[in-house]
Amino acid sequence: MNRLDFHPVLVRLPYLLGGVWITILIAALAFGLGLSLAVLLVVVRFENRGVWRRMSRGYSTALTNTPQLSQIFAVFYCLPLMGVMVSPFLSVVIGMTLNAAAYLADILGAGMSRVPSVYHEVALTLGLNRRQTYLRVILPHVGRTMFPALANHFQIMILGSAMASIFGVEDLTGRAYDIGSTTFRILEVMLVTGALYAVLSFALAGIFMLCRRGLERMV
Amino acid sequence: MKAIRTSLFLGFCAACSVLLPDNADARGSAVIRESGHINIGVEPGLPPLGEYDARNELAGYDIDIGRAIAAGLGVEPRFVTLSSSGRIPYLLAGKVDIVLGGLTRTPERAEVIAFSHPLYSEQFAIISPFERKIMSFGDLTSGAHQLVEVRGSTAVAYLREHAPKASMLLLDSYVDAIRALAQGRGDAMVDVIEYVGHYLPTQPQVQWRVIRGFAPPVGDDCIGLSPQDVTLRSDVDRLLEKMEANGRLEAIHRKWFDPGTDQRAP
Numbered sequence: 001m002n003r004l005d006f007h008p009v010l011v012r013l014p015y016l017l018g019g020v021w022i023t024i025l026i027a028a029l030a031f032g033l034g035l036s037l038a039v040l041l042v043v044v045r046f047e048n049r050g051v052w053r054r055m056s057r058g059y060s061t062a063l064t065n066t067p068q069l070s071q072i073f074a075v076f077y078c079l080p081l082m083g084v085m086v087s088p089f090l091s092v093v094i095g096m097t098l099n100a101a102a103y104l105a106d107i108l109g110a111g112m113s114r115v116p117s118v119y120h121e122v123a124l125t126l127g128l129n130r131r132q133t134y135l136r137v138i139l140p141h142v143g144r145t146m147f148p149a150l151a152n153h154f155q156i157m158i159l160g161s162a163m164a165s166i167f168g169v170e171d172l173t174g175r176a177y178d179i180g181s182t183t184f185r186i187l188e189v190m191l192v193t194g195a196l197y198a199v200l201s202f203a204l205a206g207i208f209m210l211c212r213r214g215l216e217r218m219v
Numbered sequence: 220m221k222a223i224r225t226s227l228f229l230g231f232c233a234a235c236s237v238l239l240p241d242n243a244d245a246r247g248s249a250v251i252r253e254s255g256h257i258n259i260g261v262e263p264g265l266p267p268l269g270e271y272d273a274r275n276e277l278a279g280y281d282i283d284i285g286r287a288i289a290a291g292l293g294v295e296p297r298f299v300t301l302s303s304s305g306r307i308p309y310l311l312a313g314k315v316d317i318v319l320g321g322l323t324r325t326p327e328r329a330e331v332i333a334f335s336h337p338l339y340s341e342q343f344a345i346i347s348p349f350e351r352k353i354m355s356f357g358d359l360t361s362g363a364h365q366l367v368e369v370r371g372s373t374a375v376a377y378l379r380e381h382a383p384k385a386s387m388l389l390l391d392s393y394v395d396a397i398r399a400l401a402q403g404r405g406d407a408m409v410d411v412i413e414y415v416g417h418y419l420p421t422q423p424q425v426q427w428r429v430i431r432g433f434a435p436p437v438g439d440d441c442i443g444l445s446p447q448d449v450t451l452r453s454d455v456d457r458l459l460e461k462m463e464a465n466g467r468l469e470a471i472h473r474k475w476f477d478p479g480t481d482q483r484a485p
Contacts, residue, residue, distance in 0.1 A: 080402040
């Protein structure tokens, strides 16, 4: 076996670390936008019984049963066929947003179905309209109860954003491949990159744990 | 915290298993002959070097060279398909005994792997949609144009040295790069036209401009071998010399490349 040599990787560590911020940015943007879309989908699902409800469910079914990679691929290569040119970074964010919305809608939907009916009755008694009921009663409750699942999904998105490299985005994995193709030390690069993902994941787990404790104290 | 400690412990164990010596040592000629097969890394997305034919079987220049090497060693060829960026990692990890796939000999690569005698030399060309109005390599050095390149290819290293201001979108395969270029994600691509040219007809809506001769031949295309074992390298070189002498190398080259543009190394 060839001796491992981390020096060529370590001298390029600042460049590699720059990819960490791009990774976080991709995941954060896609999660934030996906959560907004998911709220819309789940409200439609609970407030309508007709075609809109079926469309909302159909959206989740379609996007949770197809690979995220093919969804990003469709955005990256199919939109230009329709005359819409978006950058590789934006293509990945849009693709991941569409995918995240489907999963997050299912997570929020599970939380919504567990909201006690008394919450709705109290909101009605207080004279809150539907919008106020959702914004002040139901969604905060769902956010608290489903926080662990939402946090888990964000961590999955951090790790899943590695596929951005396939579309030329210089995220953590993209920069790792770049260094690997220059130094030919792909094993060393991937060991360091894996360690960076692990550090990032553990840090996020710690932050989410603190957030969860804060939320529990608020109740 | 317990979960994190457990994860760290498992990560440490995994790292140890990687760092400890394992069975990834290069196989020499004797081991290969004894096993009865040789693992040959080829790139199936790089015609005419490698592609899947109408019967969905591997075919191309590299396949014929691989078969000839295997026959010369008296063993069965086992082809392992890989991408440009995977050629050297596969070789270093012992996943393949020799690797082809348009592997150009460069000083940087020679520090980590060994090369056989050259098979042929290759030269870069600029490929761009006609309306981009790119007329020379000088147009690319200003940094005003976006290039689309394949990660791990020699062209990337060449451009970083000769056009450092050029912005590059790096994709994983030639088919993706040509599609991205045709869709307007970039202005031009610099690569070996004998490889890229096969993909240009897949975008018939684009009128392509190909500019050759702006740079000398960038290097020799060779077979990559592990630097650890010299027996296989000397056997491969001996077989290539024999194929050169009896005209087999020439015949395989003419079969797959345009006979009018023979660029095989002297």
